[in-house]
Structures are given as structure tokens and as C-alpha cells.
Amino acid sequence: MYTNYAIATCITIEDMKSPLRLTTMDIGSSSHLSIVTNSSLVRSGSKYIIAMSGAIVPAGSSAEDDGVIVVKTTTVGGRKSEGIICDAPMLGWGSTNSGVPVFLTGSEYVNGDTPPSSKPGRGVVGGGGEVREDMKVETEPLFEKKMTKEEKKAAAKAKREAKRAAKEAGK
Numbered sequence: 001m002y003t004n005y006a007i008a009t010c011i012t013i014e015d016m017k018s019p020l021r022l023t024t025m026d027i028g029s030s031s032h033l034s035i036v037t038n039s040s041l042v043r044s045g046s047k048y049i050i051a052m053s054g055a056i057v058p059a060g061s062s063a064e065d066d067g068v069i070v071v072k073t074t075t076v077g078g079r080k081s082e083g084i085i086c087d088a089p090m091l092g093w094g095s096t097n098s099g100v101p102v103f104l105t106g107s108e109y110v111n112g113d114t115p116p117s118s119k120p121g122r123g124v125v126g127g128g129g130e131v132r133e134d135m136k137v138e139t140e141p142l143f144e145k146k147m148t149k150e151e152k153k154a155a156a157k158a159k160r161e162a163k164r165a166a167k168e169a170g171k
Contacts, residue, residue, distance in 0.1 A: 001060045001117070002114045003055065003056070004054040004055035004071070005049060005050065005051050005059060005115050006028075006049070006112050006114070006115070007047055007048075007109050007111055007112065008025035008026055008027045008028075008047065008112075009025065009045065009047050009111055010046055011032070013043075013044050019038045019040065020036055020077045021036070021040075022035075022036050023037055023085070025050055027111055027112050028110065029112060031112070033052065033082040034080050035084065037084075037101075039099070039100075041101055042101055047104040047111075048102060049086045049091060049102050050083045050086060051071045051084045052071065052082065052083040053083060054070070054071065054072075055083070055084075057070075057071060058089060058090050059090065059092045069084075071084055085101045086102055087101055087102060088100070088119060091115060091119075093119040102115075
């Protein structure tokens with residue numbers, strides 16, 4: 001599914017003619033790729049998923065499908081670009097966050113490795129859906145929880161009984 005896709009760390013960013021930026025991506029084993037992007041969200045030192053020359057975008061598609069892009073090394077703004085920094089739809093992870101580069105955190109993501117098969121979430125190990133224990137946080141809810149029908153009936157009954165007991169005590 002992820003042929004010619006890799007995890008990479010952005011090591012340099014050079015501003016070009018707005019909005020373009022030239023990034024140098026470390027894909028492991030001392031290999032670097034130059035990728036021109038128009039995203040202002042890419043940061044030096046952060047890990048991303050990139051589609052290299054020969055990759056089919058969106059991932060998992062066939063070159064014959066309508067609307068697919070076969071990534072090629074090309075010149076953008078006068079600079080060589082050897083790939084694309086991927087967003088979630090490019091990876092087949094749903095249609096949200098189009099245009100927002102997928103940012104990876106965690107030591108389990110190694111430059112040059114194949115991307116995870118599903119979208120990693122906050123506190124998720126490897127995108128498998130298990131929340132790490134150290135990421136669980138107990139917080140007070142913003143709003144008070146509404147009572148269920150049974151709880152409302154019990155509260156009304158207790159209020160009636162308290163009122164009846166107070167009335168009888170006053171006699």
C-alpha cells in the first residue's frame with residue numbers, strides 16, 4: 001500500500017517565492033531529498049510522511065484510477081522537488097485535514113520506515129487505537145452531567161418524602 005512512501009525528518013527549510021518553501025528531508029541511511037512545499041505548517045526537526053518519486057497518491061490507489069497522482073521528480077519555482085509531504089487523505093486516512101501535513105511524534109517512527117497503516121492519534125501507540133497509560137488524564141467535566149430519567153424520578157421522590165417528613169414534623 002505504501003510503495004515509495006517513507007517517514008522523514010525535515011532538517012532544513014528555505015523560504016522561496018511566497019508561498020513556496022524548499023525543505024530537505026532526512027529519509028535515513030544518510031539519504032536526503034529536496035521537497036518544495038507550499039505549507040507553512042512544516043517545521044524543521046519534525047517528522048512527516050513523504051511520497052517519493054514513483055509513489056501513487058492517494059496511497060493504495062492504482063495508476064489507472066481517476067484522480068490519482070504519480071509522484072515524479074520535477075522543478076517547482078526553479079528548484080528540484082523529489083516528492084510530496086503527505087496529508088491524511090493522501091495516505092487513505094480519511095478526508096479530514098486536507099492540506100495539513102501529517103506530523104508524527106514518538107520514538108517508534110524511524111526515518112526511512114514505512115508509514116503506519118492507520119492514522120496515529122494523541123496518546124495512541126502505532127495508530128492501533130490503544131491509549132497509553134501515561135497519556136490518560138483525569139479531568140473535571142466542563143459541564144455538569146445531566147441526570148438520567150431514573151435519577152430524576154429518584155430525586156423527585158426523595159424531595160417529596162423530605163417535604164412530607166418536614167410537614168409531619170411541624171404538626
